[in-house]
Amino acid sequence: MSGGGDAAAICAQIAAVFSGDPAARPVLVAELAAAAARGGRVFVHGVGREGLMMRALCMRLAHLGLPAHCVGDVTAPPASPGDLLLASAGPGAFSTVDAICGVARGAGARVVLLTAKPEGDFPRRQADVVAHLSAQTMADDEEATTESSPAKAKLPMGSLYEGAMFVLFEMVVLELARVLGQSPAQMRARHTNLE
Numbered sequence: 001m002s003g004g005g006d007a008a009a010i011c012a013q014i015a016a017v018f019s020g021d022p023a024a025r026p027v028l029v030a031e032l033a034a035a036a037a038r039g040g041r042v043f044v045h046g047v048g049r050e051g052l053m054m055r056a057l058c059m060r061l062a063h064l065g066l067p068a069h070c071v072g073d074v075t076a077p078p079a080s081p082g083d084l085l086l087a088s089a090g091p092g093a094f095s096t097v098d099a100i101c102g103v104a105r106g107a108g109a110r111v112v113l114l115t116a117k118p119e120g121d122f123p124r125r126q127a128d129v130v131a132h133l134s135a136q137t138m139a140d141d142e143e144a145t146t147e148s149s150p151a152k153a154k155l156p157m158g159s160l161y162e163g164a165m166f167v168l169f170e171m172v173v174l175e176l177a178r179v180l181g182q183s184p185a186q187m188r189a190r191h192t193n194l195e
Contacts (some may be wrong), residue, residue: 009154010163017135017164018171024114024131028086028172031112031129033179035084036066043079043109045071045100046088053165054088060173063187064180071100081108087127090161091139092117101126116140116161135164 035042042061046054054070061068069076071085079085085104089097092115101111105126113127116137124130138159155163177187 006154013154013160014135014163014167017133017160018167024133024168025171025175027112027129027131028114028168029175029179031084031086031110032061032066032172032176035082035110036180038082040082040084040110041067041069041077041079043069043071043076043083043085043104044087045085045097047094047096049159049162050088050090050165053162053169054086056166057086057169057173060169063190064173064176064182065186065190079104079107079109083107083109085109085111086114087111088114088165089122090114090116090133090135090137090159092120093122098122098126114165133161133164133168135160137161
């Protein structure tokens with residue numbers, strides 16, 4: 001398949017994730033708006049490529065004027081009651097994400113877990129709210145039967161989840177900007193100039 005054909009197939013698969021309104025979008029908007037209303041800080045966490053998408057979301061939340069921090073950054077303050085942790089575990093569980101969620105809950109922060117597998121024990125044990133993003137993860141890659149299977153992700157290692165995360169987060173930011181009354185000019189004014 002040509003580069004253009006690959007791009008079209010990948011974009012079509014990501015678009016298919018959003019053929020209905022994803023269940024995660026209203027959950028994330030509501031939780032972030034509530035954290036802003038109560039003056040809470042927002043922490044984000046994920047591992048691997050999921051973690052990179054969470055960092056991209058953190059950047060956009062800062063552009064919205066929210067006090068947003070990436071777990072693990074040396075400038076991240078301690079979590080406390082009123083704060084919100086947004087964590088991602090696409091395949092349903094990661095031991096490190098489990099530990100971070102446990103620490104946040106122990107500190108009194110609210111925890112939202114974004115996952116493609118909401119039915120497992122992990123999301124219900126460690127999250128106040130589960131946000132479901134129905135997209136194939138790398139863990140599902142071996143379940144696809146053949147290379148030509150329409151269910152098989154065209155992305156490397158079979159994962160649509162991270163690509164769908166990027167699109168989901170941009171949709172959340174657009175809606176949250178309206179909810180919080182933030183204009184594009186206000187968001188741009190918060191973009192770093194140290195580049």
